[in-house]
Amino acid sequence: MTTTSDNPSDIFKERLRTAREELRKLSQAELARETGLPPSSVAHFEAGTRKPSFDNLRKLANALNVTTDYLLGRSEDPAGAAEADPIYRDVHKLTDKNRKMAADFMRFLAQQDEKERGEDE
Amino acid sequence: MTTTSDNPSDIFKERLRTAREELRKLSQAELARETGLPPSSVAHFEAGTRKPSFDNLRKLANALNVTTDYLLGRSEDPAGAAEADPIYRDVHKLTDKNRKMAADFMRFLAQQDEKERGEDE
DNA sequence: CCCCACCATGTCGAAAGCGCCATGACAACC
DNA sequence: GGTTGTCATGGCGCTTTCGACATGGTGGGG
Numbered sequence: 001m002t003t004t005s006d007n008p009s010d011i012f013k014e015r016l017r018t019a020r021e022e023l024r025k026l027s028q029a030e031l032a033r034e035t036g037l038p039p040s041s042v043a044h045f046e047a048g049t050r051k052p053s054f055d056n057l058r059k060l061a062n063a064l065n066v067t068t069d070y071l072l073g074r075s076e077d078p079a080g081a082a083e084a085d086p087i088y089r090d091v092h093k094l095t096d097k098n099r100k101m102a103a104d105f106m107r108f109l110a111q112q113d114e115k116e117r118g119e120d121e
Numbered sequence: 122m123t124t125t126s127d128n129p130s131d132i133f134k135e136r137l138r139t140a141r142e143e144l145r146k147l148s149q150a151e152l153a154r155e156t157g158l159p160p161s162s163v164a165h166f167e168a169g170t171r172k173p174s175f176d177n178l179r180k181l182a183n184a185l186n187v188t189t190d191y192l193l194g195r196s197e198d199p200a201g202a203a204e205a206d207p208i209y210r211d212v213h214k215l216t217d218k219n220r221k222m223a224a225d226f227m228r229f230l231a232q233q234d235e236k237e238r239g240e241d242e
Numbered sequence: 243c244c245c246c247a248c249c250a251t252g253t254c255g256a257a258a259g260c261g262c263c264a265t266g267a268c269a270a271c272c
Numbered sequence: 273g274g275t276t277g278t279c280a281t282g283g284c285g286c287t288t289t290c291g292a293c294a295t296g297g298t299g300g301g302g
Contacts (some may be wrong), residue, residue, distance in 0.1 A: 007178055009215070022226055028249065038291055043250060051175035053258080053289060058129055067196070070188040072123040079211055098230040106227055149279065159261055166279060174259060174288080 011050045011073030019064045019071070020046075035059040132194030134169045140185045140192070141167075155184040 020026050028046070032039040037056060044050040046059075052060060061068045061121075068073035141147050141163075149167070153160040158177060165171040166181075171179060182189045191197035 008176070012175070015249085038293090038294085039249085040251085041289090041291075044289090047250065049251080050289060052180065053174070053192075054133070054172035055129065056289090057175065057178070058195070060194065061193075069182075069248085072175075072182075072189055074179070074182065088222075091218055098233070102223070102227050102230060106223050108225060112219070129247095148277080150277085160279085161281085162259090162261075165259090170278065170281080177260085191251085208258060 005109055009048055012051065012071055013046050015066075015071050016060065017046050017072060019066050021120055023066065024064055031060075031063060034063040041066075130169060130172055133172065133192055134167050136192050136194060137181065137185075138167050138185050144184055144187065152181075152184060156180040159238055174193075 020028070020031050024031070026034070028042045029039045033040045035042075035056070035057065041050070041056070045052055057068055057071065061071055064071075067075060138209065141152050143170075145152070147155070150160045151164045151165045156177075162171070162177070166173055173228070178189055178192065182192055186191075188196055
């Protein structure tokens with residue numbers, strides 16, 4: 001019985017594989033490179049022989065650009081809003097520092113736009 | 122430096138305490154009871170001396186009724202359908218032109234990161 | 243045939259989380 | 273004074289994940 005999954009660990013390994021293959025179309029080695037994890041760790045996660053630690057869960061979610069809630073099976077939605085838009089394509093590759101820099105840059109641009117709209121129009 | 126927090130573990134302990142006190146108004150012991158964890162574990166999490174495992178992170182998020190992304194600092198929204206990241210917050214305000222510029226900027230940063238490849242995340 | 247990319251599996255020592263339990267600080271209130 | 277609630281801290285033995293590395297299997301291309 002039980003089709004595919006019923007406990008969180010099983011859900012996780014399926015979600016991880018789905019996200020890697022179907023969403024991001026990566027090999028395990030590629031995902032490993034983007035997360036900075038050894039490839040064997042990715043394999044262990046998908047095999048269900050290990051569950052990721054706090055830090056590694058974050059790395060996986062960042063690299064795959066999905067919510068941790070999706071990976072944990074707490075949400076059906078892979079990603080909040082993101083994804084289809086090309087602007088999100090490289091986000092997952094950024095370090096935290098550069099991620100903040102990009103966020104600041106976009107906030108700056110957003111303010112510029114707002115200002116122009118105000119003066120001009 | 123930097124005000125309060127910049128690494129994920131620091132964010133987590135602050136989010137956890139905030140969620141427990143302000144959102145759910147629970148004592149550590151009450152939260153412990155609802156999660157089935159020993160009270161000392163909750164104390165350790167908020168002190169930052171331990172980081173929760175896969176399973177315990179889920180229990181905390183369930184008991185507090187928040188997203189794991191919020192606890193991990195990947196989303197500002199406690200209950201949010203999750204805009205995954207602060208980095209996404211201003212995107213929708215951008216004009217098409219600036220949106221492209223932001224995308225280019227992020228691609229540039231991503232290439233830089235890839236080249237350096239010493240840090241993670 | 244031999245490689246090579248991809249993945250599965252396991253072993254190793256080190257590190258970290260686990261639950262449990264004890265102790266102590268500190269404030270509030272009887 | 274004493275008691276009670278709340279939280280911090282740290283030791284204990286156990287379990288799990290960690291990264292690193294080795295091995296083996298499978299499938300496709302030269």
